[in-house]
Every structure is written in C-alpha cells, then in structure tokens.
Amino acid sequence: MTNKKENLMDKIVSLAKRRGFVFPSSEIYGGLAGVYDYGYYGVEIANAIKREWWKTMVQLREDIVGLDSSIFMNPKVWEASGHVSGFSDPLTECKSCHIRLRVDHLLEDKGIFADEKMTEEEINKIFSEHKSKIGCPKCGGKNFTDVKSFNLLVKSNLGNFTGDLKKDPVYLRGETCQGIYVNYKNVLDSSRLKIPFGIAQIGKAFRNEITARQFIFRTREFEQMEMQYFVHPDQEMEEYEKLRKDRWQYYLDLGIKEENLKWKKHENLVFYAKEAYDIEYKYPFGFSELEGVHARGDYDLTQHSKFSGEDLSYTDLINNKKYIPHIIESSSGVGRTFFAILCDVYNEEEINGEKRVVMKFPKKLAPIKVAIFPLLKNKPKLVEKAREIYDLLKLDYMCEFDDNGNIGKRYRRQDEIGTPYCVTVDFDSLDDEAVTVRDRDTMKQERVGMGELVKYLEEKLN
Numbered sequence: 316m317t318n319k320k321e322n323l324m325d326k327i328v329s330l331a332k333r334r335g336f337v338f339p340s341s342e343i344y345g346g347l348a349g350v351y352d353y354g355y356y357g358v359e360i361a362n363a364i365k366r367e368w369w370k371t372m373v374q375l376r377e378d379i380v381g382l383d384s385s386i387f388m389n390p391k392v393w394e395a396s397g398h399v400s401g402f403s404d405p406l407t408e409c410k411s412c413h414i415r416l417r418v419d420h421l422l423e424d425k426g427i428f429a430d431e432k433m434t435e436e437e438i439n440k441i442f443s444e445h446k447s448k449i450g451c452p453k454c455g456g457k458n459f460t461d462v463k464s465f466n467l468l469v470k471s472n473l474g475n476f477t478g479d480l481k482k483d484p485v486y487l488r489g490e491t492c493q494g495i496y497v498n499y500k501n502v503l504d505s506s507r508l509k510i511p512f513g514i515a516q517i518g519k520a521f522r523n524e525i526t527a528r529q530f531i532f533r534t535r536e537f538e539q540m541e542m543q544y545f546v547h548p549d550q551e552m553e554e555y556e557k558l559r560k561d562r563w564q565y566y567l568d569l570g571i572k573e574e575n576l577k578w579k580k581h582e583n584l585v586f587y588a589k590e591a592y593d594i595e596y597k598y599p600f601g602f603s604e605l606e607g608v609h610a611r612g613d614y615d616l617t618q619h620s621k622f623s624g625e626d627l628s629y630t631d632l633i634n635n636k637k638y639i640p641h642i643i644e645s646s647s648g649v650g651r652t653f654f655a656i657l658c659d660v661y662n663e664e665e666i667n668g669e670k671r672v673v674m675k676f677p678k679k680l681a682p683i684k685v686a687i688f689p690l691l692k693n694k695p696k697l698v699e700k701a702r703e704i705y706d707l708l709k710l711d712y713m714c715e716f717d718d719n720g721n722i723g724k725r726y727r728r729q730d731e732i733g734t735p736y737c738v739t740v741d742f743d744s745l746d747d748e749a750v751t752v753r754d755r756d757t758m759k760q761e762r763v764g765m766g767e768l769v770k771y772l773e774e775k776l777n
C-alpha cells in the first residue's frame with residue numbers, strides 16, 4: 316500500500332467525521348467495533364443512494380416490485396438457506412494479544428488464496444504450513460490458535476424466555492434476500508406478475524464479522540439493496556447477462572468513474588451456482604467487492620420448498636408445466652456504495668497557493684443542493700432577503716442558510732460537503748434584485764435575477 320493510498324483513507328475518514336457524514340457508533344462510550352452512524356449530511360447521501368437504486372430497480376421496471384420484510388424471521392429460514400450450518404469464516408486468535416483474526420485475510424495478505432469452500436481442516440493445514448511467515452497485525456506475535464469456523468449469524472433472545480440461546484435462537488437476518496424468497500409465493504399470488512419477474516428490497520442485515528475493518532466497508536450492521544429475479548431455467552443465463560449489463564450501467568449513471576470499477580469472476584463456484592461475478596470498486600486499500608451479481612439456479616426455492624413443505628413451483632400458464640424458478644440476484648450495500656462515492660468524488664485543488672478540498676458529488680447525491688448566504692450577518696436587510704430566498708428554495712431542495720465567517724470560508728465549507736451552488740445576497744442585491752450564484756466545480760460566479768433564480772436552479776439541478 317502506498318502512502319498516497321493510505322492518505323486518501325485517512326483523509327476520507329477524517330472528513331466524514333468532521334463534516335457530519337459518518338460517526339463511530341456510541342462514541343461517547345468508546346464506540347462499538349464495526350458499527351457506524353450516518354450523520355446529518357451522511358443520511359442525505361445514504362437516502363439519495365437508496366432513492367436512485369429504488370428508482371432503477373422498481374420505479375422504472377414493470378416487472379419488478381418492492382418489498383419490506385422483517386429483520387426477524389422463523390429460524391427455519393436460516394436452516395433452509397444453509398446459514399446455520401455453513402455461514403462462517405475461519406477464525407484464529409493471536410496467543411499474545413488475543414486479537415481475533417480472519418485466517419483467509421491473513422493468508423491473502425501473504426498472497427495465499429484460501430477458498431471459501433474449504434473445510435476447517437483444509438484451511439488449518441494451509442495455515443499451519445504458512446504460520447511462520449505470518450505476524451499478528453496488532454502485536455507482531457507469531458503464535459496463533461488452531462483455525463475454528465466461526466458462524467456469522469447474530470443471535471437474539473426474541474421470544475426466548477428460558478435464556479438458553481442454543482435452543483431455538485431467533486436470528487437477526489444475515490442477508491435481506493431470504494425475506495424475498497419466503498415471500499415469493501405471497502407476491503405471486505397477490506399480484507398479476509408472471510415469470511420473469513423480480514422482487515427488490517432495501518434493509519438492514521447483521522453479521523458477526525470477525526474483523527470489522529476498513530471504515531464502513533465491512534461493518535457488523537449494514538444495509539443491503541437486493542433484487543432477486545425469478546426466471547425459467549432456460550432463460551437464466553440470458554437474463555443474467557442482461558442484469559450484469561444493467562448493474563454496470565447503474566454505477567456509471569450514479570456518477571462513478573468507470574476506471575475505478577471492474578468485474579471479478581468467481582472461479583470456484585458453490586455447487587448450485589451457474590455463474591457469479593462481483594463488481595469491484597477501487598477503494599483506497601485496493602479493488603474490493605461493491606456488489607455481487609449471481610446466477611443461483613433453483614437452490615433457494617428448492618431449499619425453502621423442502622424445509623417449509625410449501626410447493627414453491629410455478630405453473631407455466633401456456634403449457635401448464637410446473638417448474639421451480641431459477642433466481643438471478645443483484646446484491647449491493649448502501650455503506651459500500653457510500654464509501655465508493657466518497658472516494659470517487661474527493662478532490663484536492665490548489666487555488667492561489669491554498670488547498671481546496673472539494674467533494675464533487677453528482678448533483679443528485681449532494682447532501683445540500685443550495686447554500687444561501689447574506690454577505691454580512693450584521694446587516695438586517697441582507698439577512699432578511701437571504702432568509703426569504705432560503706424559505707423559497709427549501710420547498711424544492713435541501714438548502715442551508717449560513718451567515719458565519721467571511722464568504723471565502725463559507726465557500727470552502729460548502730466545497731467540503733459538495734454543495735453544487737452557493738447563492739450570495741450582497742448590497743447590490745438590494746438595488747438590482749439579483750444575487751451571485753457560484754458554481755462548485757468551476758468556481759465561476761454569475762449574477763442571476765431573483766425572479767429567475769428558481770428556474771435557473773431547476774435547469775441546473777434537474
């Protein structure tokens with residue numbers, strides 16, 4: 316990792332905290348590892364990401380409908396899905412400082428690939444062979460415990476009055492798509508949809524990640540945006556290729572630079588999968604998964620049919636033939652998209668010998684669209700006019716009124732949160748009924764009549 320890359324990570328984490336994008340959770344109590352909160356600007360960005368996703372997946376598609384299923388589900392769901400028996404990561408503990416570590420990550424850092432399908436014994440064998448070359452990232456120690464599989468499902472005590480969590484624990488969902496699979500029949504029976512069709516959902520998921528690290532890239536509580544598309548087996552690969560194209564285009568439309576994205580093919584597929592690719596983003600620590608696009612065959616509905624006893628097959632209305640639909644999936648994370656966007660839009664420029672940090676958010680993702688300033692805060696007429704403009708514009712956009720400090724400082728502050736337009740009311744405004752509009756990217760200033768301001772911004776922002 317080069318210094319430049321490390322720097323970008325530090326700069327983004329620090330800006331995110333300083334400017335109210337992302338806060339560590341319950342920080343006044345020392346925080347909670349792997350859990351973060353979105354701050355007052357962060358929640359605007361996260362909501363904008365979710366809005367864009369929903370628009371692409373649901374609003375613009377006749378064949379995809381939305382869903383909001385519960386976080387808690389019957390525990391049998393997680394047995395059927397394979398999560399109770401197989402949703403685990405290989406864990407070791409440093410015997411010196413007792414930090415817990417993911418063995419596949421330790422091996423990966425040394426260029427040794429540990430397949431996620433390997434058994435505990437197989438990984439243990441590889442780890443034993445290479446242990447001597449690996450040091451604990453915290454204390455440098457070289458003494459590790461044997462590898463153990465650590466299940467990532469988070470247990471709760473919901474409805475468990477005996478206090479024995481080994482008996483029938485209710486889990487916090489480990490992925491949102493299980494809520495889609497178990498509602499597939501309800502959606503089919505209550506709608507006029509026919510195969511092929513999709514169900515989309517945005518919601519929280521929870522995983523007991525061994526090492527929650529890299530800021531909001533890997534957290535223990537996170538939000539997923541998942542779409543499951545139900546198809547005839549013969550259509551699976553054709554629809555899969557369409558979905559791959561759509562998902563790539565989605566990130567370009569979101570404003571992410573194409574050179575920072577790449578496809579990664581899964582070489583070792585789980586037994587039921589037909590094909591699997593991840594879209595990776597170039598985070599400061601290297602290309603890593605932003606989204607998974609997978610062709611899952613009939614595994615999910617077959618498993619849920621078997622475990623629930625419900626017939627989840629589909630009857631083709633033309634030839635009356637029954638079959639279990641195959642599923643293709645798009646699964647992405649709000650946090651990872653948020654982080655990718657922060658990295659993508661971070662810019663440092665030198666203006667007259669001074670550093671300008673500017674977040675060049677695409678306008679649709681900027682947390683504040685317009686900032687309104689009176690030139691001086693102790694001139695009531697300027698303040699009154701600026702407030703009038705603020706009260707008008709806030710009906711259409713997230714706006715901010717700021718009368719603190721000199722105009723240059725106020726511009727810098729808005730640049731750091733990526734506000735596309737700043738409107739200043741000055742002494743001339745009182746005579747000519749016009750304001751100065753400053754563009755974030757070009758820094759050019761334009762005089763705009765107050766009567767034309769709404770239309771001017773509408774053209775620029777929409």
Ligand code: GAP
Nearest residue numbers: 490492532533534537605606607646647648651
């Ligand atoms: N239903 C398939 C599924 O859940 P996954 O690759 O485990 O697949 C899908 O997760 C997406 O969810 C990832 O690409 C990532 O964007 C997000 N995600 C997964 N684990 C995460 C974590 N611990 N923290 C933040 N985002 C995570």
